Amino acid sequence: IKIKVSNIDLPVACASAFEGEIIRKADMFCEADGSRKDCFELVRTKELHEVEDHKIELIGQDFDAMEVGCKINLAIIIDIAGKNMQSDFEPVFERKIHNYVNCLEGVMHTGQRDLIRIRVSKSSFEAGFRVKHFGELLYAKMKNDFSQVVDKCQVTLVTEPELVTKLRKEANEIYDKRDARLRSLTDESVECFYTCTLCQSFSPSHVCIVTPERLGLCGAVSWLDAKSTNELQPSGPCQVVTKTKVIDEAKGAYEDVNEAVSTYSHGALDKVTLYSIMEDPMTSCGCFECICGIEPMSNGVIIVNREYAGSTPLGMTFAELASMTGGGVQTPGFMGHGRHFIASKKFMKAEGGIARIVWMPKALKDSVAERLNISAKELYGIDNFTDRIADESISEDPDTLMAYLSEKGHPALEMEPMM
Ligand code: SF4
Ligand code: ZN
Secondary structure, X not given: OOOOOOOOOOOOOEOHHHOOOOOOHHHEEEEEXXXXXOEEEEEEEOOHHHOOOXXXXXXXXXXXXXXXXXXXXXXXXXXXXXXXXXXXXXXXXXHHHHHHHHOEOOEEEEOOOOOOEXXXXXXXXXXXXXXXXXXXXXXXXXXXXXXXXXXXXXXXXXXXXXXXXXXXXXXXXXXXXXXXXHHOOOOOOOOEEEEEOHHHHOOOOXXXXXXXXXXXXXXXXXXXXXXXXXXXXXXXXXXXXXXXXXXXXXXXXXXXXXXXXXXXXXXXXXXOOOXXXXXXXXXXXXXXXXXXXXXXXXXXXXXXXXXOOOEOOOOOEHHHHHHHHOOOOOOOOEEEEOHHHHHOXXXXXXXXXXXXXXXXXXXXXXXXXXXXXXXXXXXXXXXXXXXXXXXXXXXXXXXXXXXXXXXXOOHHHHOOOXX
């Protein structure tokens, strides 16, 4: 018998009503900002004898010793032990930290891994909120929500700057190992895909089909995450989708996938392809990291990420493209997708693949360059493919775009028309 933790010892309220709360700079007591100072959050699987249940430890200074408005180092390390615990569950638990911490009154959380940002408001500090309360909250939530696998849980919070820096390096090795495990999987090498219907709360007919080479469009649900979610919550948002009834492998069309989409969209959709943006593309809810859209003059596509506020050679911003792409409907020629999908060999495979990419904002291009260049070399033998892709510093209109692509000998110019 597992005992539920019903009373969490917290000086501030904790409810989903606070989830969207924004803490402005003027109201902020302190901030852990992973883009400025070493910060991270990590869930680790341990042996039962290595974990002391409900141990909450703070290493370093508490908020009392800090100045108003300061940027702090913060590591949140959750050690979990349990007979049914698997290391594949770690990322799923880790992502829940975002939801849990956001439910705290006067606390804001964004991001994940070592790119988190956590703000604590002055009023919550005055109410008595201290670093250890993160531990109390996370301990109780992990024990309650995942009682079938969490037998013991301890939380270590570190604010000591040098130690956080050292521990962050170790955390990065763990993140890298997880990513490498996912990269070793292909859509062909697995027996099934998974649905994700988490976004149906606001986009009722939307279903993501998550495969090893195509993560959910929010960027937060990989195939391994979906698999773990299915094991943790068998009747939850991630259901098994078999892939035995192939219609067209190159397009990623399967009868089983169509059946799943029809069932879980409640009849709103009857077919999707996994690798085409022109023919029955996957639908988009609202939380896609990126949108790709057809650029007719070059025969290619542009990709724009949510963070980019400027215009694109299509004459539209991310927000304008998003308004015509979201809502759980199919819009051939436009598709929301995750950032990681850009370097995938399955990206628009039906239309010729990543060789169609003609424009991206520079920051996005830089962030995907390494993996994208490796894929382009393997698929087409092209070196430094990203050099041939334009960005906002090169063009924001179709004419200068075309001039640049011709000068660089971009492969899309030689490809068959998409329309
Ligand atoms: Fe799930 Fe992400 Fe798709 Fe939403 S966008 S349904 S959370 S995979
Ligand atoms: Zn969504």
